[in-house]
Amino acid sequence: MAKVRTKDIIERFELELIAGKDGIHREIIKSDISRPGMEMAGYFKHYPKERLQLLGKTELSFFYDLANDVKQDRMEKLCTDITPGIIITRGLEVPQQVIDAANNAGVPIMRSPHKTTSVMSRITNYLESKFAPFTAIHGVLVDIYGVGVLITGQSGVGKSEAALELVKRGHRLVADDSVEIRQEDFDTLIGNSPPLIEHLLEIRGLGIIDVMTLFGAGAVRNYKRISLVINLELWDKDKQYDRLGLDEELMKIMDVDLPKATIPVRPGRNLAVIIEVAAMNFRLKRMGINTAAEFSKKLTKMIESDPDPFDQ
Structure with a gap:
């Protein structure tokens, strides 16, 4: 403290x-x-x-x-x-x-x-x-359409590369590699970068780049409230991943539970676009629009009205 x-x-x-x-x-x-x-x-x-x-x-x-x-x-x-x-x-x-x-x-x-x-x-x-409680997490924090998205995952999975692509798409970098987090209220987490690496991004094979110098002051933020966690992990063919979005996973940081989505990483997947859509979908849910839940209701209603729709 x-x-x-x-x-x-x-x-x-x-x-x-x-x-x-x-x-x-x-x-x-x-x-x-x-x-x-x-x-x-x-x-x-x-x-x-x-x-x-x-x-x-x-x-x-x-x-x-x-x-x-x-x-x-x-x-x-x-x-x-x-x-x-x-x-x-x-x-x-x-x-x-x-x-x-x-x-x-x-x-x-x-x-x-x-x-x-x-x-x-x-x-x-x-x-x-x-005086707020404080911790630090290995990850990347990006402001995507006003949503503070904390990208986590093991080292080398592609967090910084995804953040770079998001910055190119017009979003703003808050912190890379180490995210300092303080709990300012019972349900509010604010993330920022350590002063030493502020506005810097490490890309393997390229080195350390200064995002503000390359992309301008509009490409960075000093701090941002964290609202969503995206965990990147290498694709596991034996693991069942959520395909509808009905199951809501949570990640607890200090005393706050944050919604979390796990995205499998494999060649050919555009992680930046997927993370961007996840942030937009999160905003829709906060506005009361849950696409997965609405689809599930429609499917249940169809099954109840016609128990065997394929039996013609």
Whole structure:
């Protein structure tokens, strides 16, 4: 899991540092952000002091109604030795009691000109992305008509060659050889390339090529949500492959089950076209059109209406 410090938040969201500059290297360990309304009222029993604290118009309006000695006490309790920072939103004026308590405890006070809900949602999304569970898988990730397709298979089966043909057909490469995957939600997997091999494609016999240089910026993406897995395997004449598409196979990556299709590889098969059609068919299924299921229903209906259609 990546380390995030208060300094990273300041730089990423262009926050103004008001006080507590000695604490900008404090580590943020939680993606949750707290709006300490109960704490402003004096209830600190369950104060989540390890979180970023957000003070908006509501919290500061209540704070200004407190007595001066109470204000100082509340701020001293709010600024602990592990609190990563306090963010003031809407460009509001920072009370002197907040500045004094922050400087004494070394807690950074930051200010943003934006609305409280906007600041909270943007920083939360950023932190959840940084703290998301992470893994890496050997394969190729391509964006095909908006569908993130993860192509897997043993080494040398033709994954990179299929990806190259897909790029030539107008689709976009995300990662080759190693795909870094993070789970940003309970059902969302985002894949990207390691920085060292970003936009690069390895073709046996040809070497490493730079896809962005050869095909332009429109041929690559930095990251993409993974929606479908295509597994390439060498043709096995003794294995029964799905010919109708009724059986849905799943592949589990971390906590997410993804639909998976196994495509046998043999000379003469255009893998790029097959993968492209698989992605289009997946889109149709998401739109409620399942060709295999409709064909099965028609066939069942025909058999039920005429038990022996060939007996004439």
